Amino acid sequence: MKSLFSRRAPVLVLCALAAWVASAAAADSDGDGLPDALEHRLGTDPQRAEAAREVWSAPAAATAPAGAAVGRDLRRVTLAHVAADRWLWILEFADDYETANSNLLLYIDANNNPQRGQRHPELQGTDFVLWFSDGGRWCHAYTATGEGSRPAPTRFGVDGRRVYLCTDMTLAQVDGASQARAWARSEQLEPRQEVASTGWFAVTAPAQDQSRKPEVNPFGGTAQANDEDGDGLSDSQEAQIGTDPTRPEAFEVVFDSATAPAVPARTRARAEHPQRTVRRVSVASVGGERWVWCVEFEADYPTQNSNLILYVDADNDQTTGRTNLPGIDYMLGCADGRPGMTAFAPDGQFRNGPGLRSLIVGPRLYLSSDLALNHADGRAQYRISVLSETRNPAAAIDRVGDVMVNSAGAVDRPLPRGLESLEASQGMAMTRGLDLIRRVKADPANAVVKIGNCDFEGFMDDLGSEYKMPSAIRTTPGGRIFVKVPRPGAFHPAVLLYDQPGTEVIELRRQGQRLGVAVAAENDNRTKLFVSEARLDLQAGDVIELRTPYSGGSYRVEDILFLARIPEIRPRHLAMQHLETTPLWVGDSPRTDAVRLTWITTWPAACTVTLGDRTITEDTPVANHRVVLDGLEAGRAYTITVSAPRPDGSGALTERLRFRARAPRVPEGSRLTRVPLHVINPSGEAVRGWPVTAGVAFPAGVLAASSRVSLLDPDGHPVPLQAATQARWPDGSVKWSLLNFRATLPAASSLPFALEFGSAAPAVAASGAPDGVRVETTPAGVRMVNGLLQVDLRRDAVALPGRVACDRNGDGVFSDDEVVLAGDAAGA
Structure with missing residues (x-):
């Protein structure tokens, strides 16, 4: 069977995976065969041996295909339960695993239900695919109906003949055990060759529990837990929820189950689900309008399969806010450890709310947000309620209803300034231009570390989108990237950061010290090169950390570079380009009363178009602009003025264009041309009257209208066809035509249809419709x-x-x- 993930990933050979492990002197504190450094990177516990059980082994007589590398010959699959929903899959090969030019896939039916998930006949039921291709790492997920879903956090490692895949993924729980199905495949990429395939095999493993998952620490050791203000939260945890690490927060209890009236349902919940039963709720003011709520449970709160909602009537007015929950202005949620905010306008309509941060520490769940709470007599007075529940199945475990809060008012002090508060780069220069970036990367004096050779925490390789360059995307606020210096020398560390809508902030650190901060805020969807202004003496193996803030937003990072010198610094160039009009078409007929006006600005701008006494202003700043001008008089000349406000507010850039409203003179094109059009049925089943859609490109000037396209079957008979023009050349001739027709083919076969087009081709305006229609x-x-x-x-x-x-x-x-x-x- 051909792999559904058979396209070759970008060459991102993770030679560092094995090298980094070897450099740690292979310490193995728990004696389970996994070096401590690798356990830290995978998210397993180096102080507790993982008990792996065999779930598949190759038949004794099985051998790899002739010529195949034994380092791709899969011999054994084992599985260990780490904690909660974290699992460690171990794939063992006949010899040291060859990362280069290899494709390794592990299909997992996590809910043990072949009727849900991937719809491909042979992969029916797949919920996740863990993909390790030529060093590129990815997890693809499917919903119950087969569409794409949120991937499971997964970390990959290689140690000798074993490949480790540690993933946070809920498996089906049946009769006190975890059950799933899996299928592993090992391939050579070029030339394509399948080396080993297990087929579907059943998996039975220990039941998932509520134990705490080990922290992921890519470079081993115990992370420093500095607590400058001594309030029980480390400085890094305070950064996560936006509190001040130099000043302890004064939490005030607003609900305590010990003093609240006894509720039988809570008594049962405490006995059956202590980890999701609320013990107390506290609140503290951070500064400004920022508040932190701490919801404490009877036992350590589990991230997996948990949902908590804190309902807040911020204005203490039950006539405003959510209509079916009177008074509720905000819903602060935490689902499976991920924060989410829902806000309501006074009339009950949904609106954009402030950001929300969350943190889980043992039995405590912290929620932090900037809310304007009602105050009276210097006190914060508002209402809250709490719902604690499981997600699957959706079931309420505990409720804290309608608590009237009367706590200390907001403290008058400035908010902590985290990374997200920075508006300009610090200690880093920025330059631009693909030509410059290519030249810098090709310079042998510089060192380039491919993004696939980095370690991630809260980032993942993007092997699923159409983004052209290899890159990593952030999956979790506060995500970090770790890179090892590839060779010794004096370098300026640098990063390629994609500048997309919103402000991206990345801090570069070495040995806990800040090297600089890159701030990308031009929002022009271009890749920028940020370079540390300091030149550092670096040794091979030194670790550079890239850290992002805990605020929301999308991040995309390409390669990490170490530059011998700072390259040319190019300033921002503001320009308006390609201002032109093109005809509007109805089918194959051009309109003479309207045109499409298009142009490009090198920065996002909401432009204003002036045509006589008409003015059109765009609603949203964009870089690629398109405006339709209708109500024109055929044959009349017009002048258009387009103004684009400069990003710094210093006036506008203005361009003018003159045009005449008239139909283009479309060339008649070729008289008659016939080209083959092969229709292939790759499936193992015959199809009859199967719908076929194909886009066909035409050279400029050869086809005046899609109505002059016809389709012939292998016997030369006309086939009913619907052809619609999708794009045109500047001369008005057809550039792309979308063809829709039906075909009947045997299983695993192809048929040679023929496409005829040109001025002498029969018109097909009615093709595709039944006779008489x-x-x-x-x-x-x-x-x-x-x-x-x-x-x-x-x-x-x-x-x-x-x-x-x-x-x-x-x-x-x-x-x-x-x-x-x-x-x-x-x-x-």
Whole structure:
């Protein structure tokens, strides 16, 4: 079977995976065969041996294909339960695993249900695919119906002949055990060759529990837990929730189950689910409008399969906020350890709310946000309630209802300034240009570390999107990237950061000390090179850490560089480019009363277009602009003015364009051309009348209209065809046409159809419709006529069955008094 993940990933050979482990002197505190350094990186416990059990082994007589490397010959799969929903898969090969030019996939049916997940016949039921391809790492996930879903956090490692995949993934729980199905495949990438495949095998493992998962620490050792203010939260934890690490927060208890009236349901919950039963709720003011709530449970709060909602009536007014929960202005949630905010306007409508941060420390869950709480007599007075529940199945475990809070008011002090508060780079220079970046990377004086050779905490390789360059995307606020210096020398550390909407902030650190901070805020969807202004004497193996703030936002990082010198620093260039008009088309007919105006700015801008006494201002700042100008007089000359406000507010950049409203002179094109069009059925089943969609490109000037395209079957007979123009060349000729037709093919076969086009080709305006049915494209939509009935569908308000008229008198005219159903398509 051909792999569904068979495209070769970018060459990101993780030679560091084995090298980094070897450099740690292979210390193994618990004697389980996993070096401590590798356990720290995977997220297993170096002080407690993992008990792995065999779940698959190769038959004794099985051998690798002739010529295949034994380092790709899979011999054994074992599985160990680490803690909670964390599992360690160990794939053992006949010899040291060869990362380069290898493709390793582990398909997992986590819910042990073949009817949910991936829909491919051979992979039916797959919920996750763990993919280790030529060093690139990825986890792909599927929903119950087979669509893409949120991947499971996964860490990869190689040690000799073993490949380790440690993943946080809930498995089906049946009769006190974890049950799943799995399928492992090992391939050579080029030339493509399958070396080993286990097929589906059943997995039975220990039941998941509520134990605490070990911290992931990519470079081993115990992370420093400095607590400068001595309030029980480490400085890094305070940074996570946005509190001040130099000043202890004064928490005030606002609910305590020990003094609250006895509730039988809570008594049962405390006995059956102490880890999700609320013991007390406290609150503290951080400064400004920032508040931190601490929800404490009877036992350590589990991240897995947990959901908590803190309902806040911030204005203490039950007539405002959520309509079906009177007074609720905010819902502060934490689902499986991920924070989420829902906010309501006074009229009950959803609105954008402030950011929310969360932290779980033993039995305590902290929620931090900037909310304007009601104050009276210097005290914060508002209402809260709490819901603690499981997610699967969705079931309420404990409720704390309608608590009136009367706590100390907001403290008058500035908010802590974290990374997210920085508005400009510190100690780092920024430059730009793909030509410059390519030149810098090619310079032998510089060292380049591919992003796939870095270690991540809260980042993951992006092997699933269409982004052109290898990159890593952030998956968790506060995500970090770790890179080892590849060779000794005096270097300026640098990072390639994609500048997308929003502000990206990355701090570079070495041995706990800040080297500089990169701030990307131009929001122009371009890659920037940020370079440390300091030149450092570095040794091979030194670790550079890239740290992001705990605030929200998307991050994409490409390679990490070590530069012998700071390259040319290029300033921002503001320009308006490619201002032009293009015709608007209805089918194959150009409109003479309207044009499309397009242009590009080198920065996101909400531009203003002026045409005579008409003014159009864009709603959102963008870099690629498109405005439709209608109501024009055919043949008349017009002048357009486009103004783009400069990002610093110092006026605007303005360009003008003159044009005449008229239809383009489209070349007639070639007289008649025939090209082969092969239709392939790769499946093992025959298909009859199967819908086929294909986009076909045409050279400039050869085809005037898609209506001059026809399709012939292998015997030369016309095939009903719908052809629609998708794009045109500047001269108005067809550039792309979308073809839709039906084909009948045997299993695993192909048929040679033929495409004819040109001025001499027969018109196919009615192709694809049954005999006696006419399909027309109108300015407002689509019209279908069969002689007796006429059906109109609008593009801007599609509603079936549309506007229907019946020619009762048989005169061939569908008058207004013959309309039998107006629908939402009237006027088409």
